[in-house]
């Protein structure tokens with residue numbers, strides 16, 4: 001899965017504030033220049049913020065632990081435009097659950113673009129399944 005990294009190039013790039021390698025920079029965060037690899041890693045890092053206890057994406061790194069976007073001052077586009085979930089986005093600004101829901105809808109709809117009445121309960125059930133809170137609630 002992992003693509004081979006391009007060699008760092010100190011003659012062209014400022015070393016990354018996190019990995020200290022001169023990879024091609026992706027963003028400028030309060031701590032300094034962040035390379036594309038560290039940026040992707042931060043975007044995927046889930047946890048609990050050590051300052052406000054926010055549970056979600058915690059891109060900030062402090063000596064005390066990870067911090068959320070608000071506390072770290074890091075701007076990161078990780079909110080799904082459809083459901084608002086803090087997730088790594090799958091496509092067009094939406095999380096994979098919303099993309100999945102859309103695919104279910106498209107699969108079940110006929111040429112009219114409407115879900116046939118007899119398939120509506122199935123579509124709803126599949127949509128619910130795609131929602132993380134529902135899945136979690138059922139496990140209790």
Ligand SMILES: [Zn+2]
Nearest residue numbers: 016019035038
């Ligand atoms: Zn880096």
Ligand SMILES: [Zn+2]
Nearest residue numbers: 049052068071
């Ligand atoms: Zn926080």
Ligand SMILES: [Zn+2]
Nearest residue numbers: 080083095098
């Ligand atoms: Zn979503």
